[in-house]
Amino acid sequence: MFPARVLAGVPLALVVLALSGCSSLWSCTDTTAKRGEAGVKVQVEDTSGRPLGVTAEVVDWRLEPHPQVPSQGDRVHFHYRFDGADEISGPAVEACAVDKKRLVLGCQTVYSSQAFGPDGALTGDDWLAVEHPEQVAGVLLIPNDQSYDRRTCDQDIKDGGGTHPPKPAGMGDQL
Incomplete structure (x- = not known):
């Protein structure tokens, strides 16, 4: 169909196009959102720091053994509430036990x-296992929405990139 000389030049033509900037349409940058101020009650915010119209709150917490593994000792059992969230695809936040x-x-x-x-007030409970439960002084929520984290440039140079939620808080981080 095509002479071998023409086909041999195709990879070189693609390299020239890529180096000439034709691939700049796929320029990809990743950034990380700044971690919002943690609190017992927070306004959930997107990766730009804009409020989503949803509040999240730690309603209460206590130390007690988890009923399924009581032999493992006390864990942090906390109740939370989202107001204004969509039941199906609403936001997510980090809950952290702190000293x-x-x-x-x-x-x-x-x-x-x-x-x-009912009525947009969604409640739930969960458990946090911590190494030293006796040091727990409270449970705080970090307001950054964790429910949607787009693909990174490393994962997909064409469709990835953009602002991502902050890295999850780690042991010893100051909130």
């Missing part, structure tokens, strides 16, 4: 879609 200095002892993500209730 008196607001240093993280353990965290996990809680999803509004796992909560239930």
Whole structure:
């Protein structure tokens, strides 16, 4: 169909196009959102820091053995509420057990879609396992929405990139 000389030049032509900037349509940058101020009650915000019109709140918490593994000792059992969230595809926030200095002892993500209730007030409960439960002074929520994290440039140079939620809080982080 095509002479061998023409086909041999195709890879070279693609390299020239890529180096000439034709691939700049696929320029990809990743950024990470700044972590919002943690609190017992927070306005959930998108990766730009704009409120989503949803509040998340730690209603109460206590130390007690988990009923399925009581031999493992006390865990942090907390109840939370999302107001204004969509039951199906609503936001998610990090819940963190902290000590008196607001240093993280353990965290996990809680999803509004796992909560239930009438009229947009979705409630749920969860458990946090921490190494030293006796040090827990409270449970705080980090307001950044964790429910949607787009693909990174490394994963997909064409469709990836953009602003991503902040990295999850780790042990010893100050909230």
